[in-house]
Amino acid sequence: MSPVTHMSNEPTGMPSGPRQPDYVPHGHDFQSITEQISDIVLVRRTGLGWIGSFLFSNTLLLVFTLVVIYLLIMGVGIWGIDIPVAWGFTITDFVWWIGIGHAGTLISAILLLLHQRWRTSINRIAEAMTIFALMCAGLFPLMHLGRPWFFYWLLPYPNTMRLWPQFRSALVWDVFAVSTYFLVSLLFWYLGMIPDLATLRDRSTTKRWQVIYGVLALGWRNSARHWHRYESAYLLLGGLATPLVVSVHSVVSSDFAISNVPGWHETVFPPYFVAGAIFSGFAMVLLLCIPIRHIYRLTDFITVDHLEVMAKIVLATSFLTSYGYLSEQTLSWYGHEKAEHYVYLNRLIGFNQYAWLAWCVFFCNTIAPQVFWIPRLRRNQGVLAAVSLLVLLGMWLERYVIITTSLHRDYLPSSWGMFQPTIYDYLTFFGSIGLFLSAFLLFARLLPMLSMSELRGLLPDAHGHEGGR
Amino acid sequence: MKPRTAIHGVMAEFLTAEGVLQATRRAWQAGYREMDAYTPYPVEGLAICLGMKQTRIPALVFWGGLAGAGAGFLMQFYSSAVDYPLNAGGRPYNSWPAFIPIAFEVLVLVAALSAFLGTLFLNGLPRPHHPVFNVPGFERSSQDRFFLCIEATDPRFDRADTAQFLLSLSPHGDVVEVPHDKLTRPEPVEDPMPGKSVQELTVSQSAGTEP
Numbered sequence: 001m002s003p004v005t006h007m008s009n010e011p012t013g014m015p016s017g018p019r020q021p022d023y024v025p026h027g028h029d030f031q032s033i034t035e036q037i038s039d040i041v042l043v044r045r046t047g048l049g050w051i052g053s054f055l056f057s058n059t060l061l062l063v064f065t066l067v068v069i070y071l072l073i074m075g076v077g078i079w080g081i082d083i084p085v086a087w088g089f090t091i092t093d094f095v096w097w098i099g100i101g102h103a104g105t106l107i108s109a110i111l112l113l114l115h116q117r118w119r120t121s122i123n124r125i126a127e128a129m130t131i132f133a134l135m136c137a138g139l140f141p142l143m144h145l146g147r148p149w150f151f152y153w154l155l156p157y158p159n160t161m162r163l164w165p166q167f168r169s170a171l172v173w174d175v176f177a178v179s180t181y182f183l184v185s186l187l188f189w190y191l192g193m194i195p196d197l198a199t200l201r202d203r204s205t206t207k208r209w210q211v212i213y214g215v216l217a218l219g220w221r222n223s224a225r226h227w228h229r230y231e232s233a234y235l236l237l238g239g240l241a242t243p244l245v246v247s248v249h250s251v252v253s254s255d256f257a258i259s260n261v262p263g264w265h266e267t268v269f270p271p272y273f274v275a276g277a278i279f280s281g282f283a284m285v286l287l288l289c290i291p292i293r294h295i296y297r298l299t300d301f302i303t304v305d306h307l308e309v310m311a312k313i314v315l316a317t318s319f320l321t322s323y324g325y326l327s328e329q330t331l332s333w334y335g336h337e338k339a340e341h342y343v344y345l346n347r348l349i350g351f352n353q354y355a356w357l358a359w360c361v362f363f364c365n366t367i368a369p370q371v372f373w374i375p376r377l378r379r380n381q382g383v384l385a386a387v388s389l390l391v392l393l394g395m396w397l398e399r400y401v402i403i404t405t406s407l408h409r410d411y412l413p414s415s416w417g418m419f420q421p422t423i424y425d426y427l428t429f430f431g432s433i434g435l436f437l438s439a440f441l442l443f444a445r446l447l448p449m450l451s452m453s454e455l456r457g458l459l460p461d462a463h464g465h466e467g468g469r
Numbered sequence: 470m471k472p473r474t475a476i477h478g479v480m481a482e483f484l485t486a487e488g489v490l491q492a493t494r495r496a497w498q499a500g501y502r503e504m505d506a507y508t509p510y511p512v513e514g515l516a517i518c519l520g521m522k523q524t525r526i527p528a529l530v531f532w533g534g535l536a537g538a539g540a541g542f543l544m545q546f547y548s549s550a551v552d553y554p555l556n557a558g559g560r561p562y563n564s565w566p567a568f569i570p571i572a573f574e575v576l577v578l579v580a581a582l583s584a585f586l587g588t589l590f591l592n593g594l595p596r597p598h599h600p601v602f603n604v605p606g607f608e609r610s611s612q613d614r615f616f617l618c619i620e621a622t623d624p625r626f627d628r629a630d631t632a633q634f635l636l637s638l639s640p641h642g643d644v645v646e647v648p649h650d651k652l653t654r655p656e657p658v659e660d661p662m663p664g665k666s667v668q669e670l671t672v673s674q675s676a677g678t679e680p
Contacts, residue, residue: 195509233588
């Protein structure tokens with residue numbers, strides 16, 4: 001996959017000066033967009049590559065299922081969590097997955113409000129990623145409950161115990177934030193997909209798929225009156241999802257920040273967590289888009305320009321996240337809180353504890369994305385994929401370091417200890433990747449991966465001479 | 470709800486957004502009001518040409534959000550301060566700052582549900598069967614073609630005149646009638662092909678659709 005060859009099919013813009021990408025699929029018309037994207041679902045044969053990937057991810061999913069069954073039988077003791085570090089891998093995985101989801105909403109909602117054209121080619125993929133990442137994320141706190149079958153105790157409902165959830169607790173906020181986030185993301189994704197499902201209904205040649213896509217399309221008939229309401233609702237959902245996505249990771253960070261554990265009790269946490277979430281999410285979008293555009297020959301739609309602009313966002317959010325690292329270190333050094341001071345010092349130089357990992361975090365999240373200053377490397381898909389992987393690793397380690405270093409050096413030296421992950425900690429995490437990949441592969445096979453209706457609207461002659469503003 | 474008319478309306482096909490926009494404007498000027506256009510993506514300004522004003526979706530979302538926020542807050546207030554007052558770390562029973570996050574989440578949830586369900590409801594969806602689907606070639610409305618349908622409920626509608634009027638708007642192919650029902654199952658004698666003329670379709674389909 002040499003990057004140079006793929007740059008050649010870019011549209012050649014203005015001859016002089018830097019080319020301004022316009023993110024319009026040049027050389028396409030309504031029919032070619034429709035054919036190319038819907039044929040992936042309707043015509044393309046299920047390839048060996050897809051089957052192989054699906055088997056692989058299903059194997060991971062099977063491992064995940066077995067671990068969960070074992071967990072339900074044995075309890076959370078199968079993991080390495082113990083006092084003092086009672087939030088080990090599981091909560092790390094939760095925060096990591098939910099953070100990844102944030103980029104999808106950023107692309108679909110915030111960039112919609114900002115009229116960023118480049119979102120159009122990638123928003124469906126990114127939203128699907130959000131949904132599947134949230135599916136994985138939601139499982140971890142449930143499993144971590146210890147008695148997951150009582151998960152409904154977290155919900156306010158009139159019960160025989162006459163008890164209510166403790167609404168002053170950030171953990172209960174989490175329940176509301178994450179479930180709202182999942183539902184709103186799902187509605188947004190589905191609403192955006194209804195017109196495309198109608199296209200699939202109209203193009204499928206067998207009765208079975210006509211019925212399946214027909215039911216999913218809810219009888220959408222492309223009426224201009226319907227489009228009018230649809231656009232209004234879509235924009236409003238974007239407007240609602242924008243503050244929502246900021247609130248979700250702020251609430252997640254409150255799980256830490258409103259406690260008084262040294263290293264968690266930080267006012268910078270909400271913005272720092274939101275930035276980190278978008279950072280890791282864009283890395284995941286890049287990692288998904290790079291193979292997809294080649295395998296499904298979508299290079300006309302997801303161009304290197306699209307990848308480049310995402311790389312710029314990775315670079316920008318890397319700075320925001322690094323500012324968080326700097327801020328928490330500076331404030332603890334400047335402050336007079338002994339325990340906190342110690343925790344942060346320990347994070348930096350406690351090489352017998354977790355300092356190696358903390359320095360890995362700085363390398364992955366602060367140093368590695370700096371290569372994106374160089375335009376040539378921003379457009380090199382190998383470099384993009386490698387840095388994205390490092391960022392994903394770094395963001396997982398970041399949460400792990402925040403959780404373990406803070407808990408393992410609490411106020412009382414007598415309660416100090418280390419966290420030792422067990423094989424089940426690893427299996428749960430990698431198994432959840434199987435769940436994510438399985439869902440994503442099914443999405444790629446069964447649903448339109450790019451928004452056909454939005455891409456049609458991007459074409460130069462899409463709106464007549466007098467239409468619109 | 471539906472005044473039973475012989476047919477649903479007459480429909481013309483256009484190749485470009487510009488074409489359907491012009492045709493809609495002309496139809497509006499000619500006095501037609503009960504009509505709808507069908508396009509493979511939202512064409513800017515088309516709904517306005519059809520005489521649509523601001524939708525009710527924003528109002529629905531606003532009131533939905535307000536109701537959600539109110540309900541979310543009251544739920545927490547009632548459970549923490551009225552039904553089971555519990556002293557948690559000396560905080561007041563009505564510790565309203567701590568109730569804001571959930572009130573906000575419920576606001577977004579109810580507002581989003583209002584937007585989604587409101588769109589479906591106002592659009593009359595789900596509705597798997599609609600007369601326009603009976604038009605051969607209409608499946609391209611979700612792909613690359615643009616349609617304008619003047620409906621029979623319009624006071625100015627006249628089967629022949631309206632079809633003639635649509636023909637004068639230089640559509641692509643012929644103007645077709647939109648039957649209420651698909652031809653009855655037992656005798657699928659002639660599957661109407663795209664491009665059949667008004668006369669032919671009138672003859673072959675109106676027989677099966679008269680009440």
